[in-house]
Amino acid sequence: MKSIKQLIAAATMALSASAAFAAPAPASEAPDALVKRISAEVIDTAKSDKDIQAGNQQKIIDLVDSKILPYVDFQRMTALAAGRFWRDATPDQQKQLAEQFRTLLVFTYSGALSQIKNETVEFKPMRADPADTEVEVRSQVNVQRGEPIQLNYRLSKTPAGWKIFDINVLGAWLVETYKGNFAAEISKTGVDGLIKKLAERNKQLANKPLKTTAAK
Amino acid sequence: MNTTSRGRALRAIALTLAVGATLGGCASTGGGNPRDPFEKFNRAMFSFNDTVDQVALKPAATAYKKVLPGFVQTGVSNFFGNLSDLWTGANNLMQGKGGDGMSDLTRVALNSTFGILGLLDIASEAGLPKHNEDFGQTLGAWGVASGPYLMLPLLGPSTVRDTLALPLDIKADPWAYKEPVNWRNVGIAVRAVDQRAAVLDASNLMEEAALDRYEFIRDGFLQRRESRIQDGGGLRKLKGASRDDGPADAKSIKAAYADDPGPSAVPAVETIVTPAASSEAAPK
Numbered sequence: 001m002k003s004i005k006q007l008i009a010a011a012t013m014a015l016s017a018s019a020a021f022a023a024p025a026p027a028s029e030a031p032d033a034l035v036k037r038i039s040a041e042v043i044d045t046a047k048s049d050k051d052i053q054a055g056n057q058q059k060i061i062d063l064v065d066s067k068i069l070p071y072v073d074f075q076r077m078t079a080l081a082a083g084r085f086w087r088d089a090t091p092d093q094q095k096q097l098a099e100q101f102r103t104l105l106v107f108t109y110s111g112a113l114s115q116i117k118n119e120t121v122e123f124k125p126m127r128a129d130p131a132d133t134e135v136e137v138r139s140q141v142n143v144q145r146g147e148p149i150q151l152n153y154r155l156s157k158t159p160a161g162w163k164i165f166d167i168n169v170l171g172a173w174l175v176e177t178y179k180g181n182f183a184a185e186i187s188k189t190g191v192d193g194l195i196k197k198l199a200e201r202n203k204q205l206a207n208k209p210l211k212t213t214a215a216k
Numbered sequence: 217m218n219t220t221s222r223g224r225a226l227r228a229i230a231l232t233l234a235v236g237a238t239l240g241g242c243a244s245t246g247g248g249n250p251r252d253p254f255e256k257f258n259r260a261m262f263s264f265n266d267t268v269d270q271v272a273l274k275p276a277a278t279a280y281k282k283v284l285p286g287f288v289q290t291g292v293s294n295f296f297g298n299l300s301d302l303w304t305g306a307n308n309l310m311q312g313k314g315g316d317g318m319s320d321l322t323r324v325a326l327n328s329t330f331g332i333l334g335l336l337d338i339a340s341e342a343g344l345p346k347h348n349e350d351f352g353q354t355l356g357a358w359g360v361a362s363g364p365y366l367m368l369p370l371l372g373p374s375t376v377r378d379t380l381a382l383p384l385d386i387k388a389d390p391w392a393y394k395e396p397v398n399w400r401n402v403g404i405a406v407r408a409v410d411q412r413a414a415v416l417d418a419s420n421l422m423e424e425a426a427l428d429r430y431e432f433i434r435d436g437f438l439q440r441r442e443s444r445i446q447d448g449g450g451l452r453k454l455k456g457a458s459r460d461d462g463p464a465d466a467k468s469i470k471a472a473y474a475d476d477p478g479p480s481a482v483p484a485v486e487t488i489v490t491p492a493a494s495s496e497a498a499p500k
């Protein structure tokens with residue numbers, strides 16, 4: 001439980017820090033350039049950092065907090081995943097739901113990051129009108145064996161620059177994939193039930209080493 | 217030899233029909249996902265598969281990954297990957313994707329010779345990327361709807377369309393004709409373990425990420441399958457947008473989300489109402 005609090009505190013700090021310092025700069029950065037820059041920074045760090053390669057959870061979470069979280073619109077992502085239930089939730093429920101969902105995604109993403117080794121990312125040309133406020137940036141991760149992994153991002157323009165609100169891994173959109181899970185849980189136990197379930201899962205993940213395959 | 221393979225195909229068809237008949241009986245009209253009317257059956261099959269996986273396949277794959285040197289694992293997956301490229305190429309040609317199809321056949325030619333019977337994937341290094349196609353995708357490309365979601369015993373997630381296409385995929389697998397039979401069976405087992413090992417990390421991740429693993433896998437699988445038929449284009453064609461290779465445009469992105477509140481206003485600093493949000497809120 002303690003580490004979740006730390007995590008949320010760190011995430012909040014990272015978010016507010018980014019709002020304070022980074023807000024003026026990225027507003028002019030193009031969405032594809034933004035995604036390219038973030039992924040290059042994250043992959044370079046993940047590849048070069050021995051602690052991250054070894055699965056040091058705190059180190060990885062710090063990396064996610066500082067490099068990725070400032071550019072993700074978690075509230076919208078959560079709202080989309082909750083679908084029609086979002087509007088019926090109280091502002092407090094919305095806040096808690098977004099927080100727990102964010103924590104879950106950070107944990108999962110951290111697990112994926114610790115597995116980066118020789119992969120390279122290749123971006124496809126973006127076709128968007130300069131006036132568009134929502135765009136899709138497409139990339140693929142080239143892996144050692146097998147076919148490349150498709151990795152796409154959807155971003156929307158906000159006053160603080162472009163923000164990612166959905167991610168596509170291997171052809172499946174994150175929002176769409178969680179939508180079923182969220183809807184089923186909410187219709188069974190309500191929004192509070194979903195928040196509780198997410199919190200429980202996060203608690204388990206916080207107490208578990210990242211590299212599950214190496215641990216056993 | 218010919219009779220055994222014909223027997224196999226016939227058995228597969230019989231199995232498919234039997235499964236279909238069983239499902240017809242238990243189609244429920246409950247409030248579940250409209251694409252998954254056989255949820256009850258599927259869930260039972262899912263938990264059966266999961267048990268087999270936990271007891272046999274996953275431990276084998278974990279050991280395989282831990283014990284064998286990396287180059288051996290790569291060799292195994294390249295070898296079977298090379299065999300599958302042939303059918304992938306044929307399907308690309310059947311879908312009218314001549315360039316991809318020729319590229320796949322060139323891959324087989326290169327990897328089977330210079331790649332030492334497919335143990336090395338030199339074609340990928342030479343800039344011919346690996347594709348993944350099967351007859352279900354070809355049917356999809358021809359416009360055959362996927363039909364309901366179907367969880368197959370041992371083979372995992374599928375759809376009615378893809379299950380009907382499966383006998384042909386099985387028949388087109390060169391390894392299915394490998395003699396003697398015990399070599400063939402060993403090969404099939406090794407291939408299954410190798411394929412499981414390749415997704416070990418991903419499946420561990422999935423266990424953490426999902427609230428209800430059955431639904432998570434189903435919703436992910438159906439999207440992924442659709443995306444493969446569009447070859448990465450995602451929801452574009454479904455939403456009636458233009459069919460080019462470019463990313464979805466702003467309009468089709470919007471169309472993909474119901475109940476979209478728009479970008480959230482940034483907390484702290486100054487709370488500016490975003491253009492999208494304000495245009496929605498403004499009376500027309």
